[in-house]
Amino acid sequence: MAKETTPTQAPVQEAPAKDSFSLKKILIIGIPIILIQSVLLYFIFAKFVAPSASSAKPVEIKEEVKSEASPAQVIVVKDIIVNPAGTNGTRFLLTTIGLEVPTIEVKGELEQKEIQTRDVLNTILTNKNLEELSSPMFKESLRKEITDKINTMLRSGKISNVYFSKFIIQ
Numbered sequence: 001m002a003k004e005t006t007p008t009q010a011p012v013q014e015a016p017a018k019d020s021f022s023l024k025k026i027l028i029i030g031i032p033i034i035l036i037q038s039v040l041l042y043f044i045f046a047k048f049v050a051p052s053a054s055s056a057k058p059v060e061i062k063e064e065v066k067s068e069a070s071p072a073q074v075i076v077v078k079d080i081i082v083n084p085a086g087t088n089g090t091r092f093l094l095t096t097i098g099l100e101v102p103t104i105e106v107k108g109e110l111e112q113k114e115i116q117t118r119d120v121l122n123t124i125l126t127n128k129n130l131e132e133l134s135s136p137m138f139k140e141s142l143r144k145e146i147t148d149k150i151n152t153m154l155r156s157g158k159i160s161n162v163y164f165s166k167f168i169i170q
Helices: 023-069 104-112 114-126 130-134 138-153
Strands: 073-082 093-101 161-169
Touching (some): 073 104, 073 114, 073 161, 093 104, 093 114, 104 114, 130 138
Antiparallel strands (some): 073 093, 093 161
């Protein structure tokens, strides 16, 4: 009998297993995840943390300045919108006016008479035409007129100055 020879089987070498966490996969997946997290963190900070921090500190600074500098107070009458005389409602003036008062008592009285103060300001501003409102020299006479009219309304003191923090004519 002939001896059958079986071919010797050579050990099968397996291909090296691919590393499931190769550097390329980490970069492809990891960088977008980091970018998305950074964007989310920015929006969370801008929406919740920054507004509360910015609104708390200026109030404290303003109070310190008022108490250290002078006893004068400023009452702000925000966003007065009027149609100037002669415009037939086609143009408007948007203004914010600050009224400086010497004492807290006068400030309290002005706060109680906010409606009357707004009415006086509306009446004065609606009686002015665009040429008067546009003129820089007219602002001084407008300040004086506002001061005189509001001082006649007050009983406990007088306002000492008028400021225009916003004065927009459209």
